[in-house]
Amino acid sequence: MKIFSVYGYTDSGKTTTIENIIKELRKRRFTVGSVKEIHYEEFEIDKEGTNTSRHKEAGSQLVTARGYHETDILYQKKLSVEEILSFYNHDYVILEGVTDYNMPKILTAKSIAEIRERIDDSVFVISGRVAEQISEYEGIPVINCMKNIDELTNLLINKVYDKLPDFSKNCCSECGYDCRTLGNKILRGEAKREDCSIKNTYTKLYIDDREIDMVPFVSKILNNAVLGVIKELDGYKKGSTIRIETKS
Known part of the structure; x- marks a missing residue:
């Protein structure tokens, strides 16, 4: 799964940019999901007095509204980006207005001043209203x-890589960088997605069918602990695939 964010100030062209990207990706037969970040303190779908609100007020921790044409699941907390992405299994997931995660970004702006205020090393292209004024900003294409x-769309297909984890360098630096620096280097052509060693381990952990990223150190500990027990059992053969299921 490949993810990227489109962010910028209000009325800079975020939603228009996303709409056009979604249409073009779907035209090219890719599956597409999206996430909209809402920067409004009082936002809520289940307004006071609705049936879903009454369920929540009664103490339900997870409320589902099932209608004829859609199903809405209402959590009583703000989920992390990682938790939200666990519901997606698409070729591309586009996040609107999200900046607190490790991923490539498209910056939309109305002016060069807005670009200066919001740009960072994870931006690989600029769009929005400013595209009527310039075609490039410090080597970054403005489209x-x-x-x-x-x-x-051709540029994002070329630039956006499979989702990386978001560990700090203190937690994992097997590739020589923290995860965000590696992502930025991939965008600049100075590294490859395969340089991340997280997916190259033999041991994988799933919780409720969702794969949990583990740094190599933790993966080795889990691998050695499991093999230390399994090796003593009849039926074990070196090179076998081992599957363990447990409930907490």
């Missing part, structure tokens, strides 16, 4: 999503 959606 009009209305006039050149093919060019914009």
Whole structure:
């Protein structure tokens, strides 16, 4: 799964950019999911007095509204990006307005001043209203999503890599960097997605069918602990695939 964010100030062209990208990716037969970050303190779907609100007030910790044409699941907390992404299994997931996660980003802006205020090393292309004024900013292409959606989509397909974990360098530095630095280097062509060693381990951990990323150190501990016990059992053969299921 490949993820990226489109972010920028209000009225800079975020949603328009995302709409055009979604249409173009779907036209090219990719599956697409999206996440909208809402920067409004009082936002809630289940307004006071609705049936779902009454369920919540009664103490339900997870409320599901099942209608004829959609199903809405309401959590009584703000989920992390990682938790939200666990519900997705698409070729591309686009996050609107999300900046607190390790992923490539498209910055939308109305002016060069806005670019200066919001840009960081994870931005690989700029779009939005500023595309009417410039075609490049310090080596980063500025593309009009209305006039050149093919060019914009080709670039993101080339640049956006499979989702990376988001560990700090103190936790894992097997590749020589922290996860965000590795992501930025991949965007600049200075590293490859395969340089991340997280997915290259023999031991994988799943909780409720969701794979949990483990740094190599933790993976080795779990691998050695399991093998230390399994090796003593009849039926063990070196190179076998071992599956363990447990409930907490």
